[in-house]
Structures are given as C-alpha cells and as structure tokens.
Amino acid sequence: MAATVGALLRKELLVELRTLESVPGMSLFAVTTFVVFHFALNQNTVSGDEAAGILWVTLLFAAMLGINRLFVADQDQGGFDAFLLAPVDRTAMLLAKAIALFAYLAVLELVAVPAFGLLLLAPPLHQALPDMLVVLVLADIGIAAIGTLVAALAVQTRARDLLGPLLALPLLVPVVIGAARASSPLLVLTRAGGHVDPPQVRWLATLALYDLVFGLIAYAVFDFLLED
Amino acid sequence: MSRTLPLKHGRGLRPLSIATIAAIPLALVLVFFYAPIEAEEGFLQKIFYLHVPLAIVTLCGFVIGGLLAIVHLRTRDRQWDLRSYVAIHMSLIFGVGTLITGSIWARGSWGHWWVWNEPTLVSFLIVMLLYATYQPLRFAIEDPERQARYASVFAIVAGAFVPMNFLAVRLSSSYLHPRVLGSSSNLPPKMAFTFLISLVAMSLLFATLCSYELTAKRTRILLKARSRTLGFR
Numbered sequence: 274m275a276a277t278v279g280a281l282l283r284k285e286l287l288v289e290l291r292t293l294e295s296v297p298g299m300s301l302f303a304v305t306t307f308v309v310f311h312f313a314l315n316q317n318t319v320s321g322d323e324a325a326g327i328l329w330v331t332l333l334f335a336a337m338l339g340i341n342r343l344f345v346a347d348q349d350q351g352g353f354d355a356f357l358l359a360p361v362d363r364t365a366m367l368l369a370k371a372i373a374l375f376a377y378l379a380v381l382e383l384v385a386v387p388a389f390g391l392l393l394l395a396p397p398l399h400q401a402l403p404d405m406l407v408v409l410v411l412a413d414i415g416i417a418a419i420g421t422l423v424a425a426l427a428v429q430t431r432a433r434d435l436l437g438p439l440l441a442l443p444l445l446v447p448v449v450i451g452a453a454r455a456s457s458p459l460l461v462l463t464r465a466g467g468h469v470d471p472p473q474v475r476w477l478a479t480l481a482l483y484d485l486v487f488g489l490i491a492y493a494v495f496d497f498l499l500e501d
Numbered sequence: 502m503s504r505t506l507p508l509k510h511g512r513g514l515r516p517l518s519i520a521t522i523a524a525i526p527l528a529l530v531l532v533f534f535y536a537p538i539e540a541e542e543g544f545l546q547k548i549f550y551l552h553v554p555l556a557i558v559t560l561c562g563f564v565i566g567g568l569l570a571i572v573h574l575r576t577r578d579r580q581w582d583l584r585s586y587v588a589i590h591m592s593l594i595f596g597v598g599t600l601i602t603g604s605i606w607a608r609g610s611w612g613h614w615w616v617w618n619e620p621t622l623v624s625f626l627i628v629m630l631l632y633a634t635y636q637p638l639r640f641a642i643e644d645p646e647r648q649a650r651y652a653s654v655f656a657i658v659a660g661a662f663v664p665m666n667f668l669a670v671r672l673s674s675s676y677l678h679p680r681v682l683g684s685s686s687n688l689p690p691k692m693a694f695t696f697l698i699s700l701v702a703m704s705l706l707f708a709t710l711c712s713y714e715l716t717a718k719r720t721r722i723l724l725k726a727r728s729r730t731l732g733f734r
Contacts, residue, residue: 422658426651430641436634440655442630444662447669454673479669490661494654497574 277361281369288346295339296380303335303385307392318395325457328389329412329449332378333442335385339377343370343424357501360469367421367495375417382409394460400469401459405496408459408472410453411480415487419444419489422491425498444487451479514712521709524702528695536695538661546608550696552602554703556625558664559599562592562631562707567649570653582649585656587714589635591707596629624670 289295310327319327339401347353356366386405390398420441427437456477459469532550539546566589573581604623608614617623638655639685688696 367504387573407516415689426638428656429647429651431643432637432641436641439634440631440638443612443627443634444658447666450669450673475672479672483665483669486665487658490658494574496658497650497654500650 274362274365274402277365278368278372280303281356281365282372285369285373289377292312295342296377298310299335299338299377299381300323300384302338303331303381304388304392306331307332307385307389311393317393319393320395320460320462322453322457324394324460325387325453327393328386328456328460331389331455332382332385332412333382333416333445333449336378336420337438337441339344339374339381340420340480341427341434343374343421344428345433348428353499354501357499363496363499364492367425367491370424371417371421371491374420375413378413378416382413396460396462396469400463401456404459404471405456407477408452408480411477411484412448414484415480416445418484418488418491419448422487422495422498425495429498447479447483449478451483455480514709514716517705517709517712519712520706521702524698524705528699528702530667531695531698536692537689539692542610545606548606548609550699552593552599552606553604553696554700555595555599556621558703558707559592559595559624559699562588562595563628563663564590564660566591567656570656570660573649573653574657579649583718584715586639587711587718589632589656592712593629593632595614595707596625596632599625600629620671620673621667621728624667625667627670628659628663631662679701 307327310319310331314323314327344353347356357363386409387398421439423444425439427433427440430436455472459474461469463469528550532547536547536550538544566585569581569585569588573579573585602626604614607616607619607622615622635652635655639648639652642651
C-alpha cells in the first residue's frame with residue numbers, strides 16, 4: 274500500500290513539475306484576486322474579519338482550479354484504465370491524489386499568504402504566523418479530502434468544469450466557517466508590540482472534526498468511483 | 502431491472518393515501534381550532550406547524566436517501582438507487598417549501614425575508630444548495646450503472662454533510678442568539694400535540710408521494726421492458 278501510494282504520488286508530482294499545469298495557475302490566480310479585491314472594496318489595507326474572509330475566499334477559489342484539474346489527465350489519457358489494470362489497492366489512488374492536492378495547496382499558500390501580507394493585510398504577517406500555520410494545515414486536509422472526492426465524481430460527467438465547483442463549494446462551507454473564524458483574531462490590528470489572541474479552540478476542533486469525518490467518508494466511498 | 506409482477510407495484514398505495522387524506526385535514530383543524538394563539542407572535546406562529554415539520558421531513562429524507570444509497574452500494578441492487586433517488590427528489594421539493602415558509606415566517610416576525618442570524622435557516626439553505634447539484638450530477642453521466650453508483654456516492658457524502666453543516670453553522674452564531682423555540686419539549690401540551698400530529702401528517706404525505714413516484718417509475722421501467730420484448734420501438 275505505502276509503496277503504491279509512493280509510486281502514484283511520485284508520478285503525480287513529476288507530471289506537475291514537468292507540465293506546471295496546476296500550481297502556477299493557482300498561485301497567479303490568488304495574487305490577481307487580491308488585486309481585484311483591492312479595487313472592488315476600494316481599500317488599501319484590511320484586517321480582522323474582512324481580512325480572514327478575503328484570504329479564505331481567495332484560497333478556496335484558487336484551490337478549486339487545482340481540484341478541477343486533478344483527474345483530467347487520468348481521464349483523458351487513460352490513467353484510470355492503467356491504474357485499474359494494476360493489481361493494487363484502489364484506495365492508494367485516493368491517498369496519492371489527496372496528498373498531491375495537499376502539496377499543491379501548501380505551495381499555493383506559500384505564495385498567496387505572503388502576497389496577501391504584502392498587498393492587503395494591515396497588521397504585520399509575522400504576528401499571525403505560528404497559529405496561522407495550524408489553521409492552514411487543518412483546513413488544507415479538509416479541502417484535500419473533499420476536493421479529491423469531488424474531483425473524482427465530477428471528472429466522469431459531461432459538465433465536469435461546472436459540476437466540480439458547484440459540488441465543492443457548499444461541501445466546503447464548514448471549512449470556510451472554521452478557517453475564517455479561527456484566523457480572524459490573528460489578523461486584527463493591535464498596538465505596537467501587542468499580542469494577538471490565539472484562535473478559539475472550537476474552530477480548530479470544528480476543522481479537525483470535519484477532516485476526520487470526511488477523510489473517513491472519502492476513504493469509505495472512493496473505491497466505488499473507480500469501478501468499470 | 503425488477504422481476505416482480507406489475508400487480509405488485511403500488512401495493513399499499515391505497516391505505517397510505519387514505520391515511521394521508523385523513524391526517525392532513527385533521528392536522529389543519531388542530532392547527533386552526535385547537536392549538537392556542539401564541540402570546541407574542543399571535544396568529545403568525547401557526548406557520549410553525551407547517552414550516553418545522555416540512556424542515557424535519559426534508560432533512561430526514563436527505564439522510565434516508567444517503568442510507569438507501571449505502572444499501573445500494575452494498576447489494577448492487579438498482580432498486581435501492583431508485584428509492585434513494587426518489588427520497589432525495591421528494592426532499593428537494595419539500596425543501597423548497599421549507600425555504601418559502603421559513604422566509605414568510607422571518608418576514609412576519611423579524612421584518613426581513615432573510616435573516617443570517619437564524620442558524621437553522623442558513624444551514625438549511627447550504628444543504629439545499631448542495632442537493633441542488635444532485636440531479637445535474639446524476640444526469641450528466643450517461644452510463645446507467647455508473648450513474649447509479651456515482652449518485653449513491655454523492656448521496657452518502659451529502660447525507661453525512663447534513664449534520665456536520667448544522668453543527669458548524671450553529672457554532673458560528675449560537676453564542677450571540679440563543680434560540681427560543683429550540684425543541685418541542687418546552688412547548689405547552691396543546692401546542693406540542695398539534696405539532697406532533699402535523700409532523701405525522703407531513704411524514705405521511707412524504708411517504709405517500711414517494712411511493713407514488715416510485716410506483717410510476719417502476720411501471721415505466723416495466724412498460725419499456727415489455728414493449729421491447731414485444732418488438733415495439
């Protein structure tokens with residue numbers, strides 16, 4: 274199992290490295306969206322709830338681009354058929370794709386969060402960073418689990434570009450609630466040298482519960498998407 | 502495909518229909534003549550006996566659709582997928598009713614057609630937005646076997662999403678707005694009884710409409726199969 278996941282993950286990252294189809298597009302999309310927000314809101318800096326909202330909406334929509342492309346190559350170029358011919362556990366595909374998506378999201382955030390700090394955020398970014406990392410990781414696990422499942426569902430349909438986001442957005446509303454509420458106290462403007470409040474435990478717990486529940490559900494149902 | 506005789510289709514439809522036809526007027530009579538007028542909201546509160554049972558039946562229908570989908574994936578019997586489809590389809594129709602009655606109630610008691618600080622209403626909208634993609638997803642897949650399988654996977658994920666979503670949305674506003682009518686346990690006995698009868702009537706209506714749709718769909722499948730064996734096109 275671990276060897277299969279490793280091989281699939283290696284192939285996934287290698288394809289991304291050679292084609293650069295998803296991650297650069299996602300990152301560029303996020304930075305452009307910050308610029309759009311600047312003009313749409315007519316504000317130079319944001320903080321608190323507003324900052325958390327802008328950051329998470331942007332990250333979510335950028336993630337959607339990656340989710341939409343996650344299985345397209347496998348569907349169009351016979352990757353599914355080749356995988357089904359191999360005598361390996363089908364769940365390996367879910368794990369490899371989810372880890373790959375998690376890695377894409379991590380790279381996206383490596384670009385988008387500093388860009389957000391530079392372009393829009395009023396308080397200095399470093400005050401939020403250690404706690405922000407926890408929120409980002411918890412939210413990314415949920416997005417990766419649901420994103421992989423939704424991508425596998427949508428890729429077999431006629432209107433896959435449309436159905437992917439339509440399915441994923443409502444499913445990810447609890448992630449947005451948890452992540453935005455957890456990060457908004459980190460992004461408030463404080464007096465010089467002041468400390469920000471840590472995120473409330475209930476939001477981190479909501480995110481962790483979501484990750485656990487939908488991780489298990491994805492694990493339970495994914496096999497049924499890969500039969501032929 | 503079903504191998505049962507056509508006569509077996511629709512069995513139990515008559516008693517179910519009669520029970521529904523009896524229960525709905527009974528519930529309406531209780532709502533308008535038996536239940537007391539509520540002190541604060543007055544006559545408007547009567548919509549509670551329509552709105553809340555509608556919402557409960559809708560959410561139960563969504564979860565039942567998910568459970569039936571689990572049975573479908575386990576047994577591979579397409580009958581269960583048909584049942585799951587009908588439960589979700591009917592819940593969607595009831596859900597539209599819930600949103601409309603909820604909106605009217607919100608307008609009457611708070612003065613706005615939509616209120617964001619009512620967590621149940623907001624969660625309900627999110628659930629409806631998710632289930633609104635069930636049919637587009639289902640009918641965008643041509644192969645009938647795959648269509649049933651994918652629809653079942655969606656029904657399971659969405660069925661689990663219903664309680665998760667209510668938890669998250671409730672958390673996001675519960676500390677600001679404590680709920681007054683949280684459960685039927687703090688209702689006066691006359692109201693609680695009326696509510697219970699309304700809930701039973703609404704559940705019967707749901708079950709009846711589901712069995713009508715199920716019977717119609719099975720009959721159509723059977724007719725298609727018969728006309729094919731007889732050589733009609």
